[in-house]
Every structure is written in C-alpha cells, then in structure tokens.
Amino acid sequence: MNLPNILTISRFFLIPIFLFVFFFLEYEIVAFVVFLLAGLTDIVDGYIARKYDLVTEMGKLLDPLADKLMMLTAIISLLIVGKIPWFVAGLVFFREIGMIFSAIFFHVKGKKTVPANKLGKSTTVLFYIAILMITFQLPYDIEFLSFVVAFSFLTSMVYLIEVRRANKELEI
Template identity: 45%
Template sequence: MNVPNSLTMSRFVLIPLFLLFYLNDEPIVALCILLVAGVTDILDGYIARRSGQITLTGSMLDPLADKLMMLSVVLALLIKSVLPLVAFAVMAFRELAMIIGSAIFHFRGLKTVPANLLGKATTVIYYVAITLMFFDLPGGLTVLWCGIVLSFVASFIYFMKFKSLNRAS
C-alpha cells in the first residue's frame, strides 16, 4: 500500500460520505467532498507516475473508484430529481460496461490501455455539469449531455486501442 493507492482507497470512503450529505440536503458539503475526490484522483496519478509507484492494484482500483463515484453522483442526482432518468440510464450503462469490461479483460490476462485524453476531458466536463446542477444554474444538463457524448467517443477510441494492443501481442 503506497501513497497513490492510499489516495485511491480514500475515494471509496468518500462515496458514502458524499451520498450521506447530498441526500440529507447538504449539497455544498457534498460538492466539497466530490471535489476532494477529484483532487485525490489527480494527485494519485501524478504521484504514481512521478515516483514510479504505478502498481497493478492501483491501475485497477483507480478507474473503479472513479466510476463508482460517478455512478453514486448520478444516482443521487436522479433520486433528487435533478437528473432525468434517460441521462442516468445512459451514464450508468457506460460506467457499468466499462467496469465489467475492464474486469473481464484483466482476469483474462489481456493488456489494458491507460485513460486517454478524451476520457480525462469527459471527467472535467462531468464535474462542470455536476457543479452547475448542484447550484441549479442554467446549462448543467446540456453540459452533461456533451460529456456523455464525449464519453462514448472516448470509450470507442479506448476499445480500438485495446483491440490493437492485444492483437499485436
């Protein structure tokens, strides 16, 4: 257990805290927790790469923590009637497909592809959309749909790179 993996693990702890505060009408505290999770996501990757502490555990847990956090956020927004069911369904489908696909590929011993720039941009767009929705500001849903479209483009590129990498091996 190194520092980057500890930061990743902290995100799993932040998920129920986020839900607790958001669902109990404390959106500012919940948003702060979400932003802390975002910062730990940036830090764990930076520290792991910079210090040569990239591990198989971290490479599996980091995206899982990200996806579970995002699923928790969109579920909470759905429960509070901030997010339409169709947006939740599309996002949940993609996140769950990525989790299940990654697990299957990992346990079959296939090489995985690191997150691409579009995937990282999608995350930033999601955070902007969520912030807009938390404060009931205009454009939140539009920005979210832009993120959703971008997430599918990123997933397609990820899948093509994955196929190419594993075909070559």
C-alpha cells in the same frame, strides 16, 4: 501499499461520506465539495504514482473503479432528487458499468489494458463541470450533461479501439 494506493482507497471511503452529506444532511454544495475532493485525490495519486514510479497493478485496477463508483454515486444521487432525467442517468450508468465490466473481463482474460488517454481525462473533467452546473443550477446544465454523456460514449469507443489494438500487437 503505497501513498497513491492509499489515496485511491480513500476515494472509496468518500462515497458513503458523499451520500451521508447529500441525503441525510441535505447539503448538496458540501456533498459537491466531497465529490471534488475525490477528484483531487485522483489527480494527486496519479501524479505521485507516475512521478515516483509507484504505479502498481492494484492501483491500475482500483483507481478507475473508485472514479467510476464516485461518478455513479453522484449521478444516481442527482437522479433520485430529480435534478437530472432518467434517460441521461441511464446512459451514464450503462457506460460506467460497461467500462467496469470490460476492465474486469480484460483483467480476468489476461488482456492488456491501456492507460486513460487525453480524451478520457477530458471526459472526466467535463463530467465534473456538468455536476457543478447541476449543483448550482446553472443555465443549460442538463444540455451540457447530455453533451458530456454523448462525448463519453465517443471516448469509450476510442479507448476500446486502443485496447483492441494493444492486444492485437501482443498476438504478433
């Protein structure tokens, strides 16, 4: 257990805090701040892990899981209160769950995974911007989210191609 892993685990605890603030206190803007805090801990834990060579197998598994669960929590919350359409939320849900189960499959099968690439990190930033736009009801918020969802499927395909290539290299 090291500082990056503690920060990653803290993101799991931010999920119920987000839900409490969003649904029970009905402070969407404060909930968005909790969501941003989760994003900042993701940036900080990754930076510390790489800079100080504190990358662990546990961190490699839990970090993307924490990110995906927080993103799903925000998307499903926005869906429940009617701020985003079912179709868009369904696509995000499908993608995130697909990525989670793919990671589990690769891990169980002993397959190599690859770190998030610039496209994947860009997708995360774009999702944060989309959720900000929806929270503050900015113009074209749903259109932007729809663009981000389409972009996320493209980046997922690129990621899966990279994983496949990395595992073919192991076979040689």
